[in-house]
Every structure is written in C-alpha cells, then in structure tokens.
Amino acid sequence: MKNLYGLIGYRLSHSFSKKYFSNKFEKEKIVDSSYELFELEDIQEFPEVVAQHPNIRGINVTIPYKQQVMRYLDELDSSAKQVGAVNTIKFMGNKRIGYNTDYYGFKESLENWLGAIQSKKALILGTGGASRAVKCALYALNIDFLMVSREATERAISYGELQKNYDLKEYPLIINTTPLGMSPNVDTFPDIAYEQLSTIHFCYDLVYNPEVTTFMKKAEEKGAAVKNGLEMLHLQAEKSWEIWNQ
Numbered sequence: 314m315k316n317l318y319g320l321i322g323y324r325l326s327h328s329f330s331k332k333y334f335s336n337k338f339e340k341e342k343i344v345d346s347s348y349e350l351f352e353l354e355d356i357q358e359f360p361e362v363v364a365q366h367p368n369i370r371g372i373n374v375t376i377p378y379k380q381q382v383m384r385y386l387d388e389l390d391s392s393a394k395q396v397g398a399v400n401t402i403k404f405m406g407n408k409r410i411g412y413n414t415d416y417y418g419f420k421e422s423l424e425n426w427l428g429a430i431q432s433k434k435a436l437i438l439g440t441g442g443a444s445r446a447v448k449c450a451l452y453a454l455n456i457d458f459l460m461v462s463r464e465a466t467e468r469a470i471s472y473g474e475l476q477k478n479y480d481l482k483e484y485p486l487i488i489n490t491t492p493l494g495m496s497p498n499v500d501t502f503p504d505i506a507y508e509q510l511s512t513i514h515f516c517y518d519l520v521y522n523p524e525v526t527t528f529m530k531k532a533e534e535k536g537a538a539v540k541n542g543l544e545m546l547h548l549q550a551e552k553s554w555e556i557w558n559q
Contacts, residue, residue, distance in 0.1 A: 315363075317368045319349040321359060321382070322375035326521065327496065330373050334552050346370075356381040363409075371557035372402040379442045386411040396445045401553040412556055415446035418549030419519075426540050427486075427515060435482045436461055438503045439491035440469050443519055447490050454502065456486065461505075472504045481509035487532075491519045494526035502527040510535035517535060521546060 320330045333347035353361050356378050363369060374382050379398040383389065385400065392413040393399045399411035435451055435458040437444050444460065451458050459479075460469035467484070470479075481487070487510075493501040514537035518526050521543040529539040 316346045316370045317349065317353050317366055318346060318373075318527060319369070319372045320373045321351045321353055321362065321378060323353060323377055325350045325352045328375075329521070329546055330375075330550065333547070333555075335545050353378065355557045357383075361386050362460060363404075369404055371394065371404065373553055373554065374400045374402065376442065383411060385409065392416055397446050397448050398442050400549070401556055411555075413446060413551035414549040415443070415545075416449050416558070417547040418547075418554045419446055420450035421548050422540075423454070423544040424544075425544065426445075426517070433486045434458070434484045434487035436475075436505075437539070438487065438505070440466065440490045441490065443490040447488055447519075448466065459484065460515070461503075475493055476504075476506050482511070482513065483507060485513050487514060487516045489516070489520065489526075489528050492520065494518065494523075495520045496522045500527060501504060502531060507531045507535060510537045512536040514538070515540075515551055518542060519545065 318326055323450065328350055331348055331350050338346055353359060381530060383399055386399065386409045388408060388410045390410060390412040392527045393411040396413040396416050398413055401412040401414050402450060403410045433456050435456050437447055437458050437460045440460055440462045444559055450519050457463055461470065461475050462469040465471040465474060489503055491503060493503050510532050514532065516529060516539045517534035518528050520544040521541045522540065524541060526541065533539050
C-alpha cells in the first residue's frame, strides 16, 4: 500500500497542493506515495478520513480548518504554537503532530525577495488565519507592522482610518493576506490609497491565482515592486515534505 498524503479543506477544486505533489512524485520518481484531496463539509469529518486511510503519513490543512483541526491533534510543534494555526500534520504511529510551514514559507520568500532586510515598517492587510504566519515572520525579522481590517479591532485599524490618518510612505512593505483578488473574483482588491504608492514600496500578495492580482497591478502602476504568493507556497510545500519524511 502506498504512503498517502493529502489536503483537507473546503472547496478544493482549485487546489495547488495535489498538482504540486503529483508533479513532484513523478519528477523525483517517488513511486511509493500518492497525494489526494479530502474536501470536508465540517471538521468533524476529519477523524473518519483518518480512520478510513490507515496509510496516511501526512496531511496539509487549508481554509477554513487551520485552527479548528488543532483539537484533533496530540501535539503541536513550536511553529504551530507560535502562529496559533496548523497547516501540516505528521502521523507518527498513533500520534498526530501539528506544524505550521506557512510561517517558514513566507519568511524565506520575503528574505529571498528583499535580501538583507533593513528594519522596515509594514502594513498587514487582513486579520484572518493567513495573517498569523505573516505576523510571526515579521516579528522574527524585527519588522514593525500595523494590521488593517475592514472594521477596527483591538489589534487592527480600519481601512477608513488608514486612508484618513496614515501616510503609506511610512510603510514601505505592504502585505495582502486577504483573499481579495483571488480567482474567480479577480476584480476585487484591498481599499488602500494606491496614489500614495511609489518606487519605495514593496507589495507582497499572498494570492497566487491569478499570477498578477489587481492589488499588484495597481501597485506596479505607481512604480512599486510586487510579488505574489507562489514561491511561498512552493517553500511551505517542500517544508511539509521534509517534516513528513524526517
């Protein structure tokens, strides 16, 4: 029986993971492994999936279960504890151990892009699950940040407040962690003052489909450097594979 790896989440038809790992297995002649999608209507279905597939060695986790799945795990790695979310599960005997490779993928990708990062100030657009790994990576890189959300919260200002009271020149690094602009809703974008952007800005969009989002287009028109989330995905996927096989 082949070693089984897979992805749990909801609405997985456009999943990056299955194609990525299937290509990897073919290219690297890994013949004893397969990768499948497990679309769950509810996280309560997770134990049943595990029970039905005793050959599972590793699972990736995507929206909306990165936090919900934690209650089904026996142990959390320091990466998952730090971020407060799990996107990778390793099965060791009867043990299920949760990790977060989003943190690693984003941090490595940002460093690859910006080189030796000087202390910058950043805006994190969005306060959902994806923002958690970004926040931890910026902490590790000593980059101060401000979080922005649709509505003001204890930890974030609103987009309205950002437009009214803040100058984007003070924030050279802007990271979109929202799904705005993701296919099929490609015309949506975060509501920031794009006219304030210039060549000093680096705009990173965690969205990777489409390759160039409206957020990136609007930033690029003002001379900003832009990057999508594809490299981050590759890096976090390879880190998952490393964890499963170490």
